Amino acid sequence: MEWFKKAKEGLISQRRKDIPDGIWVKCDSCGEIIYRKELEKDLWVCPKCDYHFRIKSKDYMNLILDSGELVEFDENLEATDPLEFKDSKKYPDRIKESQRKTNLNDAIVTGIGKINGKEISFAVMDFGFIGGSMGSVVGEKVARAIERALERRIPLVIISSSGGARMQEGILSLMQMAKTSALLARLYDHKIPFVSVLTNPTTAGVMASYASLGDVIIAEPKALLGFAGPRVIQQTIKQDLPPGFQSSEFFLEHGFLDLISHRQDLKKNISLIVEYLS
């Protein structure tokens, strides 16, 4: 079991939970006990080890957009059940439960907002909704966000957080990768800037489509990124995974990220890039 124990240190996301309730919060990474108010003030970054807690789509709106204001579009889009998929739960029940839990209709919020006065087409994913998975609704909302950027000739900013394509919608989820990437070809040819922001985790179908197609790609520190999940890789190759494998730092080192941005600098960095690309 030695290899199993070792490899676990490399897995940054698996043990991470959504933000817990209570006055004191324990850091998932270094174990430091932190006063909740202080953590909130620090944008949910551990003051001791700089660990970035997972935050909600709403938190990113507040962080990135002027006055946290978003004119939301397409909030009425909802999933259907094209495969009549059932595992431990029926898919429609799983959707309803996630909707209740998150107050969102699906795993992404899209609209128009401003960043330091500059209008952008903005999309932010929410890992709390079935692991931020991309089914037809996420794909359609990303597609429309791209089209809004095209029509209004404004930059596109997408903050990703996703385990990949949504299994419950089968092949239709896979096709959302092609759909969003095809529209990004349009954006690319029209020289409209696209800034892709990767947060913990961004993997599989989302990473292998729009998240990797930014003109500039920014990641938060120590996020789990990649195509295949670490467990699948381990089962396939039957070897230890190197420490820090598939982290933001790993992908920066291998040349797949433009920069890693601390959450405190994220708005400034996006805003500057958008300015340079305009």
Place this chain on the structure above:
Amino acid sequence: MNGPILDFEKPIYELEKRINDLKELADHQEDDSLEGLELTREIAALEQKLDRLAQEIYSKLTRWQRVQLARHPRRPCTLDFISLMCTDFVELHGDRGFADDKAMVGGFAKMDGKPVMVVGQQKGKDTKQKLYRNFGMTHPEGYRKALRLMQLASRFNKPVVVLVDTPGAFPGIGAEERGQAEAIARNLREMTRLEVPVIINIIGEGASGGALGIGVGDRVFMLENAWYSVISPEGCAAILWRDSAKAPEAAEALKLSAPDLMRLKVIDQIIPEPNGGAHRDPKAQAQILKREILSALNELEQLKPHELIDQRIAKFRVMGEYVERGRE
């Protein structure tokens, strides 16, 4: 017959064997002898029975049985199709950056004299070949090799024929280090921008992003018994029931067969297979596929590059199912 026979194929092979035995016996009889006539009658009756049996078995295959046929050890794979459909194949190698991925093959070839670029995953049949081809599991350099060849074709105005057959993009350390996700994502965008007709053919296994990574085109054809899905049945079963042995159930749940994908409007056409599957008559299969590819190319070659690209984007733009509350 060489190689393994699937459970549900057994009755057919057994009957075939009996017919062949009788035929051999008949060869040793005088044509007009009583025994000879008797044998001829019996053979004819058995052949009729064989037709009925094959019809019966293959007309109601479960999704899992189709997956098994798609993975049949004797199923024709990419290089078989290339040699059966094309002449003058010139294989081209390498991504001009890192390596030549043996799991992805490609090059110029002629189909009924028409020059095309053919690319696709190659799985390999015996153990040695399978290892050499990494079981058709592509690395990033494979996707980059495919893209390089497709862009070459686009620049020199040759249509692209893609043959998809992969159990998935390879999940490994090197694959991540060299940007598996980036390679696939880039292909999705850049295949959209190709200025020549692109015909995608799912000939065997179409596993997830590994398949889609060379899967964007103007027409998507799928062989009758191929499968194409967001995740392999084994992967799905491992996630849902923590037991990859439940792959048959997962195959049903995922709706991964050609008729399913036709209904979900993901593919344009089902390419019929010879009775019993592509492996029963690879030559006939290749002819059927070639005819459909050439007919699609004839149609698409009437379009200007920007029309092709517009239609390609529009084709994928409408995929997916959702409701807009309050607007029904």
